[in-house]
Amino acid sequence: MKTTRRCLALAALLVAGPTHAASNAQLMARLERLAAELDQVKAELKTVKAQAVATQPGPATATVAARPAVAPSGPVATPAQVAVLAPPPPLPAAAEPAPHTAPLASRSGQTSLFGYGEINYNRPFRDQSQTQFDVRRAIVGIAHQASERTRIVGEFEFEHAVTSADDAGEVAVEQLYVEHRATDNVGLKGGLFLIPLGFLNLNHEPTAYYGVERNFVETAIIPSTWREVGLSAFGVSDAGLRWDVGITSGFDLNKWDGASTEGRDSPLGAIHQEGQMAKGKDPAVYGALSWRGTPGLDVGAGVFTGKAAHGSKVAGSAGNVAPDARVTLWDAHARWTPGKWNLSALYARGTISDTDRINTLYLGQTYVPKSFFGWYTQAAYALWQGGEYALSPFVRYEVFNTAAGFATMPAGLGVDADRDEKVVTAGANLRVGENVVLKADVQRFQLARERDRLNLGIGYQF
Structure with missing residues (x-):
C-alpha cells in the first residue's frame, strides 16, 4: 500500500507540474524528487522480492541493497546523488554526495553492503623496467538504517594488495559517521567523512571518473581521498542550491618531513591527519556550495581553513616556530553535459602561512611551500553504445605546481619556486554494464618526461 500511495503521489506530481509557472530550478528540483522517489520504490520492490526468496527453503541470506547506477556516458548524477531531496525513510546525502555514499535503505533496521575497486597496469615509455601491475585499492562499506531518519556508515579501504611492516600496502x-535527517531538506553528520571540495574527493570510484589514474590536480593539490573528523550540516534548496558547512580536524604541520619528497608530491597529503589521533587544539572550518538549477549544469566552489601548529613544537626544533601557521585551500569547478558531451573544469589553490621560520630547519631539504595550485579542463564524448557496452573517449589537460612559491628567507637561504608541470591525458572508458569499466589512456608530461606512460585499468563498484 505504501508503494502504491507513492506511485499515485508521483503521478499526481507529474500531472500537477505543468499547471504551475515553475522556474527551471524548481522544475529541476521536482525532477530530482521524482528520481529519488522512483529509486525508493525500486528499493522497496527489491526488498519485497528478497523477502519472498528468503521464505523459501534454503540457507538464510542477508538483504543487500543495490548500489545506484552511473550513467554510461560518465560521471553524471545518479539517484543516490539526488537523494538529498527524497522524503522519509531515505536520508539526504551530502551537498555533493559521492556515488559510494551508503546505499539508501528502504526501511529501518536494514543493513546494506557496497564497495568498489581498481586494478591498474602502468608502462613507462622510457624505462620499461618500471612497468607494474597493481591492485590499487579495494573498498568495502557497510551502512545500517538505524531508524527512519538516522543511518550509520562505515567504509574500509585496502591499498596495494598486501599490508605489513615491509610492504607498501595500507588498510x-x-x-x-552517523547521519541524521533533521528535515526533508536538511541533514546532520558526525564522525569521519569526506570534505566536499572539487569533484574527485567525493566521486572517486573508477566508474565515476575518466582515466585510469586519478587526475593530478585533485590528488596533489586537493589530497583525495581527503577526510576529516568533525560535524557538518548540509542540505538543498528548491532553487537547486546545495550547501555543506562544518567544523572538523585539520592539517598538522608537525608531520612535515624535510628528508622526504612526500611534501613535494602533495603538500597537504604530507600533513593530512586522516583521523588517526588527530590533533585538535585548533579545529578547521569549511563551506561548500553547488548549484544545479539548470539541467546538465553543475557549478560549485568550496573553502577549507584552519591553523596547523596546534600548540606543538615542529619536529627538530626547540619550540613552536610556527604558532600562527594556517592552511587554506579553496576550489571552483563546473561541469556541463549537453547531449553526449561531458565537459568539466576545475581550479584549486592552497596556501600555508608562517613558513619562513619553519624552513630554516630544513636547509637543503624539502621546504614547506607558501602556495600551490592546479587546474584542468576535460572533455569526454559518449561515442558508441550497444547492449551493455558504452564507449566514451576523453582528453584532459592539466597544469599544477606543488611548490609555486616560498616565504622570504634570509639572504642565501632562499629557494626558487618550481616550474608548472603540464600533463595531457587521452584515452577512453568502456563501460560493461552498469558497474564495471575498462580503461586505457596515454599520459604525456612536459617537464618530467620520464613519467610518460601507457595506463590500463579495470574498475568496478557495487
Missing part, C-alpha cells in the same frame, strides 16, 4: 578507515 584505512575511509569513512565512519
Whole structure:
C-alpha cells in the first residue's frame, strides 16, 4: 500500500507540474524528487522480492541493497546523488554526495553492503623496467538504517594488495559517521567523512571518473581521498542550491618531513591527519556550495581553513616556530553535459602561512611551500553504445605546481619556486554494464618526461 500511495503521489506530481509557472530550478528540483522517489520504490520492490526468496527453503541470506547506477556516458548524477531531496525513510546525502555514499535503505533496521575497486597496469615509455601491475585499492562499506531518519556508515579501504611492516600496502578507515535527517531538506553528520571540495574527493570510484589514474590536480593539490573528523550540516534548496558547512580536524604541520619528497608530491597529503589521533587544539572550518538549477549544469566552489601548529613544537626544533601557521585551500569547478558531451573544469589553490621560520630547519631539504595550485579542463564524448557496452573517449589537460612559491628567507637561504608541470591525458572508458569499466589512456608530461606512460585499468563498484 505504501508503494502504491507513492506511485499515485508521483503521478499526481507529474500531472500537477505543468499547471504551475515553475522556474527551471524548481522544475529541476521536482525532477530530482521524482528520481529519488522512483529509486525508493525500486528499493522497496527489491526488498519485497528478497523477502519472498528468503521464505523459501534454503540457507538464510542477508538483504543487500543495490548500489545506484552511473550513467554510461560518465560521471553524471545518479539517484543516490539526488537523494538529498527524497522524503522519509531515505536520508539526504551530502551537498555533493559521492556515488559510494551508503546505499539508501528502504526501511529501518536494514543493513546494506557496497564497495568498489581498481586494478591498474602502468608502462613507462622510457624505462620499461618500471612497468607494474597493481591492485590499487579495494573498498568495502557497510551502512545500517538505524531508524527512519538516522543511518550509520562505515567504509574500509585496502591499498596495494598486501599490508605489513615491509610492504607498501595500507588498510584505512575511509569513512565512519552517523547521519541524521533533521528535515526533508536538511541533514546532520558526525564522525569521519569526506570534505566536499572539487569533484574527485567525493566521486572517486573508477566508474565515476575518466582515466585510469586519478587526475593530478585533485590528488596533489586537493589530497583525495581527503577526510576529516568533525560535524557538518548540509542540505538543498528548491532553487537547486546545495550547501555543506562544518567544523572538523585539520592539517598538522608537525608531520612535515624535510628528508622526504612526500611534501613535494602533495603538500597537504604530507600533513593530512586522516583521523588517526588527530590533533585538535585548533579545529578547521569549511563551506561548500553547488548549484544545479539548470539541467546538465553543475557549478560549485568550496573553502577549507584552519591553523596547523596546534600548540606543538615542529619536529627538530626547540619550540613552536610556527604558532600562527594556517592552511587554506579553496576550489571552483563546473561541469556541463549537453547531449553526449561531458565537459568539466576545475581550479584549486592552497596556501600555508608562517613558513619562513619553519624552513630554516630544513636547509637543503624539502621546504614547506607558501602556495600551490592546479587546474584542468576535460572533455569526454559518449561515442558508441550497444547492449551493455558504452564507449566514451576523453582528453584532459592539466597544469599544477606543488611548490609555486616560498616565504622570504634570509639572504642565501632562499629557494626558487618550481616550474608548472603540464600533463595531457587521452584515452577512453568502456563501460560493461552498469558497474564495471575498462580503461586505457596515454599520459604525456612536459617537464618530467620520464613519467610518460601507457595506463590500463579495470574498475568496478557495487
